[in-house]
Amino acid sequence: MHLAFWQPIYLSLTISLTAAIVVGVFGTITGFIGGRKSFKGKLMLETVALLPIVLPPSVVGFLLIKLFGHTSFFGRFIEWLFGxxxxxxxxxxxxxxxxxxxxLMYQMAKTGFVQIDKEIEGAAAVDGASKAMVFMYITLPLAKPAILTGLLLSFARAFGEFGATLMFAGNIPGKTQTIPTAIYVAMEAGDMFIAWLxxxxxxxxxVLILLLSTMFQRKMLKL
Incomplete structure (x- = not known):
């Protein structure tokens, strides 16, 4: 295969892996807070965090352009910082x-933390474990199946992202063209063989990700 064929595959994998790592960290932290803490404004924050599920991808792309574009303060700051x-x-x-x-990551992590029996954590605390030790050695391992499921689903969602990416990152071969946008281009050009590949x-x-996520969800239900 020509190098141009493999570039969208490489970009899709690297972008999806990076996105999965980013949301894995922030989604786990916020999922723990959302599942264990109560505070004023929590419902509003959760609503904002979950909005990308229901918003059209074009709307997400539009909002990202407005947030990071040339006319926004944040966008001008990035241009000043990185040139x-x-x-x-x-x-x-x-x-x-x-x-x-x-x-997806937030929801799965939150579910994993909510389902943990607090008596197990309490028993560890009674035995002298600090809050940090309880979280690292009790809470996090028990939530592991849910977190891994969230990571897999997040990767799959990032791997298949099209609308917001097309608006915000464009469709530049070798730079921002991922598999979904490559399929769109192949269809437009009438190259059905490449599109099918x-x-x-x-x-x-x-399919592989769904099979793995199902395995982790079954482990989670057995806890």
Missing amino acids: ESILFTWWAATIAASVVAFP YVVMCVVVS
Whole structure:
């Protein structure tokens, strides 16, 4: 295969992995807070965090452009700091993928932490374990199946992201063109063979991820 064929695959994998790592960290932290803490404004914060699930991808892309674009304070600060805009770059594609994948990670992590029996944590605390030790050696391992499921689903969501990425990062071959946008281009060009190759790859990856996530969910239900 020509190098141009493999570039969208490489970009999709690197962008999705990076996005999964980012949302894995922030989603686990916020999932713990959302599942264990009560505070004023929690419902509003959760609503905002989950909005990408229900918003059209084009709306997510539009909002990202407004947030990171040339006319926003944040966008101008990034240009001043790095000497260039973040729009239509690899980082833009990663941000878009992270935003749409975050709700899945948050929901799974929150579910995992909520389902943990607090008596187990309490017993460890009675035995002299600090809060940090209880979290690291009791809470986090018990929530592991849910967190791993969230990571897999986040990767899958980032891997299949199209609308927000197309608006915010564009479709630049070798730079921001991922598999979904490559499929769109192949369809437009009438190259059904290439389109089918990419489609089959997406289906295979999605099936494998769903199988793995189902395994982790079954482990979670047995806890």
